[in-house]
Amino acid sequence: MSRTQFDAVLAVPVDQDRDHIQGQADAPVTLVEYGDYECPYCGAAYPIVTELQDRMGERLRFVFRNFPITTSHPHAEQAAEAAEAAAAQGRFWEMHDHLYENQRRLGDQDLYAYAEELGLDVELFEKELAGHVHAPRVREDFMSGVRSGVNGTPSFYVNGTRHDDSYDLETLLAALERAAAA
């Protein structure tokens, strides 16, 4: 078959132990985002996701995976590693929010400052960033995205299937509600 279109479904299922997750495991809908901290479209999607979480409450589980496109976004990889370094200290989501709320300030000194604001062990944080301790994890996320058909950021998956429509609030909310009702 020369015109095969592979099903765009999550190649690596959500893992409660490995993934960064907000919401309950038994929520009827899981939204997975592959995102890049420096990507302006992901920045635009960030408040939309927050709004979706507000509106759907406990019916929604949200998962974020890294998909830094360093070719276009020179700070994206380090920012992703910073989020993972924060995760290693149990503070992934706080750092995630900080990064999206300060998308234009993602230099190393900015990242250290955010770590400080969050009350992280900054020395450890800096050491892990310098040593790229979390690079393999970020790459693992990235490749799981590639194998799931991620072709740009942000890419969303609703209950495991790629959302091939607009990600404005109304469209995404409708897709989530449909999935919840299914």
Place this chain on the structure above:
Amino acid sequence: MTNTTVDDRPVPLPPGTEAPEFQLPSTPDQMVSLAEFRGQPVILAFYPEDWSPVCSDQLALYQELLPEFKKFNAELVGISVDGIWSHLAFARDRNLHFPLLADFEPKGEVARTYQVYRATEGTSERALYVIDADGVVRWSYVSPVGINPGADGILRALESLVESGS
């Protein structure tokens, strides 16, 4: 997403076809020919135009994946009808470190040979070919032109080359 929709996408050369030879400029004084890749897999990424938004996302993604392609000893080349100076500026601006070939004169000739030329627009389709070490097409795909096809299909094709031992 399964592709069952009826649309006007052309059918590319099917697997098993001997890939048509070509020679195109990659810089003002360098030519790249398909024959140079004999002995290793090569990925041909036809794309409509330099600078258009979807193209750059797609090629940026492939740039990220060069190390993965290298694991299969595969080379990647981009091909569009843009001229060489546009390619050079585009590659520099977008940080692309693989050859972009200019299918510029006669315009779109290679795209035509590979059955992925869009005569109305005067550009090529967004099409992917994976060609094996013997110069035979092993996978081909034409994406809806506004949609970035991603890279999973390429990786699957490269994996199946390894499995079939070629």
